[in-house]
Amino acid sequence: MADQAYVTLATNDNYAKGAMVLGRSLRNHNTTKQLVVLIGPHVAEPCRAMLSSIYDEVCVVDILDSRDTVHLALMKRPDLGVTFTKLHCWTLTHYTKCVFMDADTLVLSNIDELFEREELSAAPDPGWPDCFNSGVFVFKPSNETYRSLMTHCTENGSFDGGDQGVLNSFFNTWSTADISKHLPFIYNLSSIAIYTYLPAFKQYGHEAKVVHFLGKVKPWNYSYDTQTGKVKGHTMTPGSGDLHPDFLVQWWNLYSSGVLPALR
Ligand code: UDP
Ligand code: MN
Structure with missing residues (x-):
């Protein structure tokens, strides 16, 4: 429309x-x-x-x-x-x-x-x-x-x-x-809120439609290894303020495949 x-x-x-x-x-x-x-x-x-x-x-x-x-x-x-x-x-x-x-x-x-x-x-x-x-x-x-x-x-x-x-x-x-x-909430799932109620995330997280990388550290502040497909500098410690690793990897996959090649 x-x-x-x-x-x-x-x-x-x-x-x-x-x-x-x-x-x-x-x-x-x-x-x-x-x-x-x-x-x-x-x-x-x-x-x-x-x-x-x-x-x-x-x-x-x-x-x-x-x-x-x-x-x-x-x-x-x-x-x-x-x-x-x-x-x-x-x-x-x-x-x-x-x-x-x-x-x-x-x-x-x-x-x-x-x-x-x-x-x-x-x-x-x-x-x-x-x-x-x-x-x-x-x-x-x-x-x-x-x-x-x-x-x-x-x-x-x-x-x-x-x-x-x-x-x-x-x-x-x-x-x-x-x-x-x-x-x-699945239309605006705050990545950092996941760790504050992990059982709810386990129950409903797969229904998420939009993730929101709310907070100080944004996906673009990390770096990514294109060879291994891994996000670097991520400690994966709940409560550390880190973004959820799966969503972070999804962001980086899209950035490195759908954006970076055309930006060069
Ligand atoms: N934004 C921007 N430049 C800035 C800060 C914010 O364009 O320097 C825009 C951007 O769309 C961002 C939104 O404003 O997503 C809200 O800011 P942010 O997402 O950083 O706040 P949070 O969601 O972490 O509270
Ligand atoms: Mn935001």
Whole structure:
């Protein structure tokens, strides 16, 4: 459907790698939706070219250049730069419905059924389940919502310093109002949450549709041995903050086979 799209964001070349793998994973699972990536002005040309070969639309978002409320907001809250950039997805009004996905997510099967959901649908955050995790969410582009979000953001800031805080205080009835807006956890399985409830992962983990490499260390921070197909520097110790080895290997397989050869 031409009026529905997956949207992601990469403000730098590292997150661009994530976006490449995410885009490839969506294509590999035969999505019928459009793919859009918002990029920052500093993303290098080879990365842009690669993203253009995977995504239908590559939009450069330079919020510093904007002459509207965003610029004003940014002058008051320079710490929220990436957040403002992410919220820009609401301006994609040539689509009627979108699914935002963080660049550190990986799709394991077709998830186009998410477009049957309404704004704002998202999965619980593993750290505080009355908040939704903003790594995967269904939204409806609208300039009016965008302006309200900007105003909200400027006036209230973000309780966690990022987009998740802003979005949770803006869509503050998510936890109680409508259960259909709660996406199952398998649409946003935080890689680090696996070790906090291992029996549940053993029971349900095979149903996962999207993994989210949430946290400080991202897949692209590891290195990979193409000869052995192993990820290097991974200790595989539960609780060490390491990402789940199977998912990490899947990310790297896709990166080394579907992205790297064309990037050279
Ligand atoms: N992001 C970005 N550049 C940055 C930081 C974040 O483009 O320097 C985007 C990217 O799409 C990323 C999302 O914002 O996936 C949210 O940040 P991150 O995934 O690092 O947060 P976490 O999920 O670990 O809380
Ligand atoms: Mn993330």
